[in-house]
Amino acid sequence: MSVTFSALGVPAHLANVLSESGIETPFPIQEATLPSTLAGGDVLGRGQTGSGKTLAFSLPLVARLSERPQRRKARFPRALIMAPTRELATQIAKTVDPLAKASGLRTTVIYGGVAQSRQEKAVNEGVDIVIACPGRLDDLIKQKIVDLSQLEISVLDEADHMADMGFLPVVRRIMDRMPTGIQHMLFSATLDNGVDKVVKRYLSNPTVHSVDAPEAAVNTMEHHVFVVPNDDKKELIRVLAQGTARRIMFMRTKHHAKKMAVTLSKAGVPAVDLHGNLSQNARDRNLAAFASGEAKVLVATDVAARGVHVDGVELVVHIDPPAEHKAYTHRSGRTARAGSDGTVVTICTPDQQGDVASLLKQAGLKVPFEKVTLDSPVVAKVVGEVAEHVPYVAPVQQKRNPAKKKPAGESSNARGSRNGGRNARGGNSSGEGQARGGERRRSDREGAPRQSERTSREARGASAGRPARSARGANSERPSNSSRGARTGGRNAGAAAGGRSRGPRRAASPASNGR
Numbered sequence: 001m002s003v004t005f006s007a008l009g010v011p012a013h014l015a016n017v018l019s020e021s022g023i024e025t026p027f028p029i030q031e032a033t034l035p036s037t038l039a040g041g042d043v044l045g046r047g048q049t050g051s052g053k054t055l056a057f058s059l060p061l062v063a064r065l066s067e068r069p070q071r072r073k074a075r076f077p078r079a080l081i082m083a084p085t086r087e088l089a090t091q092i093a094k095t096v097d098p099l100a101k102a103s104g105l106r107t108t109v110i111y112g113g114v115a116q117s118r119q120e121k122a123v124n125e126g127v128d129i130v131i132a133c134p135g136r137l138d139d140l141i142k143q144k145i146v147d148l149s150q151l152e153i154s155v156l157d158e159a160d161h162m163a164d165m166g167f168l169p170v171v172r173r174i175m176d177r178m179p180t181g182i183q184h185m186l187f188s189a190t191l192d193n194g195v196d197k198v199v200k201r202y203l204s205n206p207t208v209h210s211v212d213a214p215e216a217a218v219n220t221m222e223h224h225v226f227v228v229p230n231d232d233k234k235e236l237i238r239v240l241a242q243g244t245a246r247r248i249m250f251m252r253t254k255h256h257a258k259k260m261a262v263t264l265s266k267a268g269v270p271a272v273d274l275h276g277n278l279s280q281n282a283r284d285r286n287l288a289a290f291a292s293g294e295a296k297v298l299v300a301t302d303v304a305a306r307g308v309h310v311d312g313v314e315l316v317v318h319i320d321p322p323a324e325h326k327a328y329t330h331r332s333g334r335t336a337r338a339g340s341d342g343t344v345v346t347i348c349t350p351d352q353q354g355d356v357a358s359l360l361k362q363a364g365l366k367v368p369f370e371k372v373t374l375d376s377p378v379v380a381k382v383v384g385e386v387a388e389h390v391p392y393v394a395p396v397q398q399k400r401n402p403a404k405k406k407p408a409g410e411s412s413n414a415r416g417s418r419n420g421g422r423n424a425r426g427g428n429s430s431g432e433g434q435a436r437g438g439e440r441r442r443s444d445r446e447g448a449p450r451q452s453e454r455t456s457r458e459a460r461g462a463s464a465g466r467p468a469r470s471a472r473g474a475n476s477e478r479p480s481n482s483s484r485g486a487r488t489g490g491r492n493a494g495a496a497a498g499g500r501s502r503g504p505r506r507a508a509s510p511a512s513n514g515r
């Protein structure tokens with residue numbers, strides 16, 4: 001018989017919370033690390049997204065804090081979880097919150113691109129667990145709003161992505177403010193780019209767990225390379241986009257991602273975009289639309305997709321082949337999460353075949369190149385059941401009144417509970433994270449634009465096409481095989497609907513964005 005959470009030492013009240021959402025049997029990473037982490041041991045998890053690492057660190061964190069209840073003190077959290085992107089931080093909070101609530105612990109999420117005041121207020125009222133992106137947290141520490149001197153547990157999630165995004169110096173600065181000897185849990189798919197140094201410096205005799213290496217995850221997927229002439233590529237993209245299940249399509253540039261989402265929406269396939277030019281609110285809205293099934297397709301760039309944790313994605317399409325094999329692995333990892341099936345298609349024009357071949361070789365994959373037409377049986381098989389055509393409703397263009405400057409952020413969407421504030425103009429920048437100054441890496445393809453660019457663009461809406469209202473009915477078409485996805489979708493859908501019905505949300509303060 002398989003081991004239970006309780007048998008591993010998870011307190012009954014937390015095992016009950018898991019059981020309520022159908023989680024009864026630990027995943028390998030949880031089984032391997034919980035006995036040590038529940039006892040306060042450090043862990044280095046080489047687990048990949050989808051392996052169950054979030055619970056692997058959330059359970060011991062909450063269990064250990066609730067074991068020794070303390071009076072909450074303003075400014076002094078007891079545990080900190082750092083994540084590279086806002087999406088990931090939000091996703092982690094969704095896992096931690098019910099566990100914390102059942103234990104009488106308070107959590108808050110801290111990230112940039114939104115007003116600081118609410119986060120400041122939460123910290124001042126006292127929180128036990130902070131889930132944060134490093135940039136904003138660093139700001140709050142400098143302003144003496146957050147003090148880590150009484151921290152008991154630290155988690156660093158997706159440290160390799162932190163390194164890729166240039167966050168490690170900020171992360172190290174933050175970790176240097178923690179007391180020595182506290183429990184550290186660090187999760188990273190690789191130890192490249194200085195992650196090994198962080199491990200050495202802060203972790204003490206960690207349990208190392210790496211069952212779920214990226215290659216293993218990749219092997220659970222079905223891979224295809226579809227070779228098509230340049231002229232047929234656009235049509236093949238449309239055909240691949242039209243299935244009933246969720247699909248993520250990757251493009252290299254923000255501009256192309258935005259344009260493609262509009263093109264697909266106009267072709268009757270509700271699509272939203274996700275890239276570094278969107279405001280936080282637009283990103284949340286688009287992700288919620290995707291998670292709820294309102295939009296079937298998410299057109300994303302590499303950096304933006306890093307924090308995307310939506311279950312039930314059955315197909316990943318590399319519209320533009322990724323630049324290197326690590327990106328192939330990360331992009332492809334958006335499907336086949338937590339052991340479910342997934343298909344990955346790379347669209348390859350004849351001139352790209354050499355690059356794609358060497359990319360796949362580096363990723364350790366043998367994938368035949370298939371010359372396809374739009375009618376090829378293999379294309380039809382990948383597409384699966386074709387979704388109903390959804391008429392496109394053009395987004396409402398907003399009149400700009402130069403005499404009366406709109407406040408930044410969500411204000412431009414105040415009128416738009418009907419259209420969700422989405423319009424095709426886009427151009428709103430929030431960037432991926434909060435790396436600044438010398439720490440930020442910019443790339444022509446994707447990355448955080450300069451902060452000074454933000455405020456002026458902030459007032460513009462930011463999404464691609466708008467699925468017609470009828471697309472909401474699409475929820476019912478969600479494939480039944482993804483009960484986890486359905487749960488995630490339900491939660492996000494609720495959030496989206498809630499957000500909209502509340503009407504205008506608080507505008508991001510130019511002061512906080514302008515950094």
Ligand code: AMP
Nearest residue numbers: 023025026027049050051052053054338
């Ligand atoms: P993560 O790798 O933490 O992003 O988790 C991936 C997905 O697996 C999430 O939807 C979790 O809710 C789910 N999950 C994590 N642990 C378990 C488990 N032991 N049993 C079933 N589902 C799980």
